[in-house]
Amino acid sequence: MAVVGLYFIGLVFGGDIADPNIAILYVTIAVLAFTFVLLTLTRMRRGIRIGAYTPLKVFSLVKCGQCSFKQIKNFAMGDFVFKTLGKCTQCNTGDLSINGIYTEGPPKK
Amino acid sequence: MLPLSLHENDLLGGLLGNLGTISQLLFTVLFIALFFGFGQKLQMRQFLWDIDKGLRKLDMFRNSAKDLTLKTVKEIGKPSTDPGPQINVLMEQFLISPVDMDPAGIVGKIDHLLDVRDAKFKEDVRRIAPGADSSQVMNLENLVEASWALNTIYRIIRHFYLMGKKTNSIFIIIQLQALLPLIIQEAEAYLGAAKAFAEGQPIGDGIGPLVASRLMKDKEKRKVEKDVVVAETMMEDRRVIALKAEGPGGNVGKPGDAIKTIIEENVGKVSMVVMVDAAVKFEGETSGEISEGIGAAIGGIGTERYKIEQEATVHKIPVYAVIVKESIQEAITPMKKEIMEAGEKVIERIKSLILERSKPGDTIIVAGIGNTIGIGQ
Numbered sequence: 001m002a003v004v005g006l007y008f009i010g011l012v013f014g015g016d017i018a019d020p021n022i023a024i025l026y027v028t029i030a031v032l033a034f035t036f037v038l039l040t041l042t043r044m045r046r047g048i049r050i051g052a053y054t055p056l057k058v059f060s061l062v063k064c065g066q067c068s069f070k071q072i073k074n075f076a077m078g079d080f081v082f083k084t085l086g087k088c089t090q091c092n093t094g095d096l097s098i099n100g101i102y103t104e105g106p107p108k109k
Numbered sequence: 110m111l112p113l114s115l116h117e118n119d120l121l122g123g124l125l126g127n128l129g130t131i132s133q134l135l136f137t138v139l140f141i142a143l144f145f146g147f148g149q150k151l152q153m154r155q156f157l158w159d160i161d162k163g164l165r166k167l168d169m170f171r172n173s174a175k176d177l178t179l180k181t182v183k184e185i186g187k188p189s190t191d192p193g194p195q196i197n198v199l200m201e202q203f204l205i206s207p208v209d210m211d212p213a214g215i216v217g218k219i220d221h222l223l224d225v226r227d228a229k230f231k232e233d234v235r236r237i238a239p240g241a242d243s244s245q246v247m248n249l250e251n252l253v254e255a256s257w258a259l260n261t262i263y264r265i266i267r268h269f270y271l272m273g274k275k276t277n278s279i280f281i282i283i284q285l286q287a288l289l290p291l292i293i294q295e296a297e298a299y300l301g302a303a304k305a306f307a308e309g310q311p312i313g314d315g316i317g318p319l320v321a322s323r324l325m326k327d328k329e330k331r332k333v334e335k336d337v338v339v340a341e342t343m344m345e346d347r348r349v350i351a352l353k354a355e356g357p358g359g360n361v362g363k364p365g366d367a368i369k370t371i372i373e374e375n376v377g378k379v380s381m382v383v384m385v386d387a388a389v390k391f392e393g394e395t396s397g398e399i400s401e402g403i404g405a406a407i408g409g410i411g412t413e414r415y416k417i418e419q420e421a422t423v424h425k426i427p428v429y430a431v432i433v434k435e436s437i438q439e440a441i442t443p444m445k446k447e448i449m450e451a452g453e454k455v456i457e458r459i460k461s462l463i464l465e466r467s468k469p470g471d472t473i474i475v476a477g478i479g480n481t482i483g484i485g486q
Contacts, residue, residue: 004140022133029140040155056301058310058443077308080357082322082485100319100452101311101483103443 001040005033056103066094075101153279156286160270163289167266170296171259174303175200178249178256181307185245186238195237199230199253200260220412230254244309247358248482252306255441259299262292294438301442306359311483313439313448317385320455321353321477322486330486334366338486345460346469347380352476359482364407365416371474377424380471382417383431383459386478387448390434397447398434399454401462406430407478427466431458 008030017023058075062085069090085096175196182192204226207218234250235241241249266285273281305312311319325340332355333339339352350371354362372379386406390396405417405428421428433451463473 017133019133022137025137055304056443058308075308075310080309080483080485081311081319082326083357100449101444102446102449104446 001033001036005030005037008033058101058103060098061100061102062096063099064088064091064094064096067091069094069096149279153277153282156279156282157270157274159286160266160273160282160289163293164263164266164270166293167259167263167296170300171256171263174256174259174300177303177307178252181252182238182249185241185249187240188237189239192237195233196253196256199233200257202230202257216412216415219410223410223412244356244358247360248306248309251359251480251482252303255299255303255306259296259303262296262299266292298438298441301438305441305443306482309357309359309483311444311449312441312480313435313444314387314441314479315444315481315484316387316433316435316448316452316455317477317479318353318356318481318484319444319449319452319477320385320459321351321475322356322481322484323452323456324349324351324475324477325353325486333370334363336360336362337364337367339367339371340486344473345463347463347467348470348472349463350472350474352474353484353486354479354481356481356484356486359480361409361478361480363413364476364478365413368417368474368476369420372420372424372426375472377426378472379424379426379474380467381463382421382426382428382474382476383462384417384428384476384478385431385455385459386433387435387440388432389437389440394434395447396435396439396445397451399451399458400432400434401458402430402432404428404430406432429462429466431455431462 008026011017012023012026012030017026059072060075060079062071062073063069065088067088067090069088079098079101081098081101083098085098088094088096178196179193182188182196186192204222207215207222209215230253231246231250234253235246238246238249266289269281269285272278273285302312304310324342324344325338328340328342328351330338330340333352336355337352338355339350342349342351352364352367352371354360354364368382382405384406386408388400388406390398405414405421407414407417417428420426433448433455435445435448439445439448459475467473
């Protein structure tokens with residue numbers, strides 16, 4: 001389509017066409033051809049964007065059952081909600097457990 | 110000679126002038142014919158390029174999921190032989206749905222088929238991953254299912270692409286090209302799900318089990334029907350029986366059978382059933398929003414919903430639904446923060462529902478529906 005567009009532009013500016021109506025017709029065809037090429041390229045770029053997969057960052061929210069201790073750590077294999085992780089280092093009485101596992105979603109582009 | 114030569118020049122000039130006009134006219138006619146005659150063909154060619162590109166993406170997704178499955182099976186399952194060929198067999202597995210010409214009793218038939226499929230799948234996974242514990246087997250089963258889904262999507266799209274190409278049918282190609290972005294999005298979500306299943310991370314669909322597990326925390330639990338755990342708690346002076354699929358392995362259990370059993374255990378004296386589940390939101394709605402409704406909130410093929418509706422109708426028990434809105438992609442990929450935070454709000458909604466619709470001392474069933482991967486109890 002780009003070649004077709006260029007050909008018609010060449011015809012118009014080559015000075016061979018005396019009839020202004022024909023010249024307008026050729027310019028219109030060239031514009032249509034270039035628009036088509038532009039739209040195709042935009043669509044190709046959009047198509048490529050869809051496929052890019054971004055792995056998500058997952059966090060484990062650790063809380064103490066007794067005090068207000070709260071910690072957010074990176075998810076590790078074997079973590080699950082309500083998994084007990086031992087005694088709280090802050091109050092030494094309560095049990096630390098995973099209260100939630102979540103992702104903040106993909107990074108904004 | 111002179112007049113003749115002048116006459117020849119006039120002829121040539123006229124001919125050349127006409128030739129220019131004729132060639133312009135010819136070119137215009139040819140161009141219009143090209144657009145009208147071959148426009149559709151050109152468009153079809155472009156659609157085919159788009160589909161081809163999408164198909165390559167789908168192929169990449171299914172290969173990634175398959176590689177991840179193989180890697181995880183080798184890491185967790187510690188098989189003595191190469192699990193590749195057995196995984197390939199699982200990827201091509203299918204289920205033949207029962208004849209529905211005479212629909213009476215079809216729910217039982219489908220339920221039986223699903224049980225057989227589930228048991229076989231689990232057994233196959235256990236065989237290829239002998240080193241995995243029961244929770245890991247569940248996660249691996251979910252992982253293989255995600256890979257199976259990606260493989261099936263790829264095979265179906267390739268089938269229609271090749272068929273459209275072979276038959277030159279623009280209608281097949283247009284439909285495929287129009288649907289492809291949505292299919293790719295879904296496939297991408299399945300790839301995300303595969304990663305979540307491989308690592309045992311909770312997914313968006315797990316909001317129901319998360320709510321139930323919060324209710325049953327530190328309470329005595331017992332196992333009822335297949336892979337479902339139950340615990341009793343008190344809420345606003347009402348006896349609440351909370352249930353969810355047994356975690357933290359990837360599992361949905363059979364909540365229909367469990368609810369039926371609990372109602373029978375209580376001789377039908379249950380004042381209401383509240384079902385908590387993730388539901389697909391409409392575009393433009395916010396993820397993590399809560400809605401209330403009436404009826405059995407449970408997805409799947411429909412067998413579990415049928416059982417709940419049947420039992421509720423027999424005992425005249427009202428069934429209420431509290432749903433958390435999320436997209437289909439969010440439902441099968443790691444749980445987003447806003448969805449996790451909706452869990453507390455759901456408990457508040459259940460409390461107000463219980464206060465409005467029951468009396469102190471009543472028995473209420475709260476069922477957390479969904480995949481409990483990464484969520485213990």
